[in-house]
Amino acid sequence: DAGVIQSPRHEVTEMGQEVTLRCKPISGHNSLFWYRQTMMRGLELLIYFNNNVPIDDSGMPEDRFSAKMPNASFSTLKIQPSEPRDSAVYFCASSPEASKGAIQYFGAGTRLSVL
């Protein structure tokens, strides 16, 4: 398996623009997580999907952020409009199950820079 695939790897955009980050989880995994990593706040869970349904979006910073999972093999995280403070590395992770000791497998991340 190719692992969790994220695109793009790097994104540079200007403040106010819409940004869409994409994630393809590992086939057969039914849990998907979006994280944000910054120097100041470390790794933060933004949203968690189980069987394509958003279960917990309490980590989404504000209404400018939205995430979808239209099917089991694809998810997007959208920021509209983007702001410089959104600059961070965004990770997608998938897991075969959400509970117990199931491992979360991470993608390589998308490094977002908002100018």
Added chain:
Amino acid sequence: AQSVTQLDSQVPVFEEAPVELRCNYSSSVSVYLFWYVQYPNQGLQLLLKYLSGSTLVKGINGFEAEFNKSQTSFHLRKPSVHISDTAEYFCAVRKDSSYKLIFGSGTRLLVRP
């Protein structure tokens, strides 16, 4: 609330020396414990995990960790490090029946020749 503390933000060590990266967690209930490694410009990769049973857990790349319930610790060790072990290491904890992984702030291991 659950939390994970990694007291050392950076640990410099010479090649072939032993290393210990410290992790303490706060929880009064059963937890699952993980160590992840992040190499530069890459995602996180699982090193090892503790679910139950033996308190000494062996992982990949020669790393091991010991779960100490009384001290609520899960320190990561390696008897002899390589230059290639230079990376950021994250301790994480999850409560039984919860989906949320709580990560520590990370420890940067810097191995010098």
